Amino acid sequence: MGNRLQKLCASIGLAALLGGFSGVASAAITPPADTAPSGNCVFDLGNLPRFSGKIERLLPGTQGDAVGALLTDGTEVEMPPGLAAQDHHLRAGVVLVVKGLAAPSLHLVRALALSGKSDLCAAPMPELVTSAPPANAEGRIVRLLHDGDGALNGAVLNTGTVLRVPASGARTNFLRLGVPIYAEGYGYQTAFGKLVVARRLGPDRLQAIHVSDEPLIPRGAPPGSTGYDQIEAPGGTE
Template identity: 35%
Template sequence: MDIHRRSSCRLLAGVLVAGSLVAGNAHAAGRTGGQPTAAAPAATQIAPVFDLAPLPVTSGQLVQYILSPAGQIAGLLLGDGTQVFCPQDLGENLPAIARPGEQVSISGLKGIGHPIVRAYAITGPRGQRIADVRPASAPAPYDSPSIGPDVPVDGTVLAPLYDMQGKVQGAIMRDHSVVYVGESNATRLAAWLRPGASLHAIGIGVSGERGTAINAREIGPDVNQAIHIEPADAPPPGAFPGSAGYDVIPGSATAQ
């Protein structure tokens, strides 16, 4: 009987000791703020290379996207007439944070003498922000269609269309259509591209939910006065691919 009594006592003591250890560990965890193991953090988002905070901020209502003739968003027009240009990555993400009619804030470089801004970051009305993560690199060129349907544009010019260097390259119409003619054509056709002027143009481009944009091939005050021009994306003059002179370099011994 003594043996059984001693065994029972030892078993009871072991249970009490184990319980004390568990309680002690829980109390220690509570003192040190111990928490259950957290889930793995989400993947780190790419951050801008440079501090964008010192850049001037331009705010206003987004009136329309400025499309390229291929339908890509090359920028946006604000209610005060400011044209905001952005690299391709920023343009692709813009519809996800802001739509026409909403307020936006742009961190970017303001033009001198022209109502233009080169955007490096854009914040939408719900606090969502997109930023150029490669501000030191040159902006990627926008594609321009070489073939496609002819799109006519008829109406009144709202403002000259600038490029990122402040050069006029076409016109923005009051119906939000965008007409590209190229810098050299814009210089000689300046009277047709002034605000308030009537304009007819036709060329390859896009027309859809986001807007209309064309590379003009014919342009004039109306259809009866339209003239032919070289489109803004026309290839440089020279022999066509596959011809005998295509591989000849001007000025070389082969060309003489």
């Protein structure tokens, strides 16, 4: 009797052990029940958290699309180009649901996908080759903006204009909440508002300094002059 009971207990223990391994293996390859399908996404975003909120305004990009959003709760959502275009219904007052990463100290979410019945990731967009006209903006900073890595790269002015600055501009002390600012560069008038990409920045026009990360193009000889059609070889010799 003792041997039979011992064998029975051993069998039950072995079955429980195998069942435990089976459950672990199954959990490792089965996504959670509430995870949306991947949609057009290359990577599996099933384990990323969802974030949602009502859109206060969309932020314009240089290709005429939206590259971010400000939510009514104060959150900034940064999007890669081509992501907002996956949902043509995005506009002020609509609830935005994304999957991505959060930087709570910056009130910033880096969106990697729009989340709904399926996850929608950014699709490639054709690059515009037309040059933007010169533009300037002046106003008071009411909101600071960031890129997907959390680095400061722009501001929203009290006029509604969105200002984007290169890294050298972000390293200045001009981008601070509540202060007046003047920017000069090139701009776009988009469906999501005016966008100015700064090449000069300062508290006003007279104190603006060069902040573009692009190298300055040296001024050449004027048209019609002797050296206009000549290109010097490196070292200054022909």
